[in-house]
Amino acid sequence: MSSKSFNVSVEPAVLIWARESIGMSEPEVVKKIKGITINTIKEWEKKDGAIKPTFAQIEKLSKIYKRPLSAFLLPAPPKEPFPEDFRRTLPSFKEKQPLKTKTHLAIRKARRFQYSAIELIKELGQETKKLPIKATITNDAEILAEKVRIQFGIKEFPLPKNFTKEAALEKWIKILENNGILVFQISLTMNKEIRGFSLIDEKAPAIILRRSDETSAKIFTLFHELAHLLLREGGICDMEESDIPHEKFCNHFAGAFLVPKDKLLNHSIVKANTKVKEWPESFLRDIAQDFNVSKEVILRRLLILGLTTKNYYDKKHKEWKSKYKERLWGKRNEIKICLQERGKKYTSMVFDAYERRKIDEMRAADYLGVTSDKISKVKEAI
Numbered sequence: 487m488s489s490k491s492f493n494v495s496v497e498p499a500v501l502i503w504a505r506e507s508i509g510m511s512e513p514e515v516v517k518k519i520k521g522i523t524i525n526t527i528k529e530w531e532k533k534d535g536a537i538k539p540t541f542a543q544i545e546k547l548s549k550i551y552k553r554p555l556s557a558f559l560l561p562a563p564p565k566e567p568f569p570e571d572f573r574r575t576l577p578s579f580k581e582k583q584p585l586k587t588k589t590h591l592a593i594r595k596a597r598r599f600q601y602s603a604i605e606l607i608k609e610l611g612q613e614t615k616k617l618p619i620k621a622t623i624t625n626d627a628e629i630l631a632e633k634v635r636i637q638f639g640i641k642e643f644p645l646p647k648n649f650t651k652e653a654a655l656e657k658w659i660k661i662l663e664n665n666g667i668l669v670f671q672i673s674l675t676m677n678k679e680i681r682g683f684s685l686i687d688e689k690a691p692a693i694i695l696r697r698s699d700e701t702s703a704k705i706f707t708l709f710h711e712l713a714h715l716l717l718r719e720g721g722i723c724d725m726e727e728s729d730i731p732h733e734k735f736c737n738h739f740a741g742a743f744l745v746p747k748d749k750l751l752n753h754s755i756v757k758a759n760t761k762v763k764e765w766p767e768s769f770l771r772d773i774a775q776d777f778n779v780s781k782e783v784i785l786r787r788l789l790i791l792g793l794t795t796k797n798y799y800d801k802k803h804k805e806w807k808s809k810y811k812e813r814l815w816g817k818r819n820e821i822k823i824c825l826q827e828r829g830k831k832y833t834s835m836v837f838d839a840y841e842r843r844k845i846d847e848m849r850a851a852d853y854l855g856v857t858s859d860k861i862s863k864v865k866e867a868i
Contacts, residue, residue, distance in 0.1 A: 518546070599827070634712075
């Protein structure tokens with residue numbers, strides 16, 4: 487008899503939580519463990535089920551669900567608030583499709599970073615910054631955007647012409663981090679299942695961007711998710727055109743923040759073409775460059791302001807969507823990924839705590855997700 491073939495009594499609710507928290511169905515689990523059926527899984531997860539998993543099977547579940555063995559000894563599932571799913575329902579489906587495993591893991595990773603940041607804030611004795619404004623979807627998105635720009639002290643708008651989109655993204659992230667909002671850039675699914683999400687927490691609200699997105703897409707996602715935080719909600723978003731009220735509001739806010747109404751109406755190209763309804767790509771490109779956003783954001787703003795038609799916007803949206811390509815990454819750069827994933831605010835807190843001897847080298851490496859010999863390289867890269 488194998489030393490690991492003895493049965494283990496695991497709380498059924500914990501087994502359900504472990505499986506669902508990685509987004510796996512019963513058939514998917516069956517494919518990964520030899521000798522079990524869907525009925526086996528159902529019995530494991532049933533209160534007073536007739537079958538109990540063996541220790542060897544628990545070890546396999548631990549690897550499949552990416553949870554430590556100790557998690558299976560919990561008396562009840564831990565409370566892990568999950569952001570609301572604001573993705574649209576595709577026309578070919580009656581309901582939203584389940585999130586993929588990689589997306590669940592990304593949400594778990596972001597939540598882990600968020601909890602670590604809260605620990606660091608406590609270790610450093612820092613005061614947390616409250617979100618500046620509380621919004622509702624009945625607010626005027628244009629007025630709200632102006633209030634937030636004032637709150638953040640943004641006076642120069644648009645940004646200087648010598649700013650690249652990359653420099654603009656870095657500046658926007660710094661402004662949000664200075665206002666107590668964490669920004670993480672994490673690898674998500676490659677099929678645009680989601681473009682970003684947000685995790686609400688009074689001590690350390692967080693915005694998560696898809697690391698492989700184009701820079702202009704990241705900039706829009708950043709402020710779309712900021713709107714969710716101002717609404718005091720976390721959200722999982724695909725950034726598609728949506729009839730969901732919260733998504734429409736967040737899209738409107740992001741566009742209004744990045745492309746203020748008065749600045750757009752006074753742009754030289756717009757002023758010179760007041761009768762144009764079907765805006766040439768060259769016009770949209772030049773305006774977009776001045777605001778460090780995409781052509782689609784500009785066209786959506788023109789639509790909201792009554793300067794183009796819904797038919798033309800829908801036509802261009804469909805055209806641009808068909809041409810969208812994922813960014814291809816070259817050789818993996820561990821240090822760059824460390825900084826992108828955690829953000830400069832989080833990383834700086836780690837080094838502040840380390841240099842003030844609030845945490846040791848092992849904990850610093852754990853917070854950064856690197857080996858001890860890479861800590862100095864991360865410091866140099868900030």
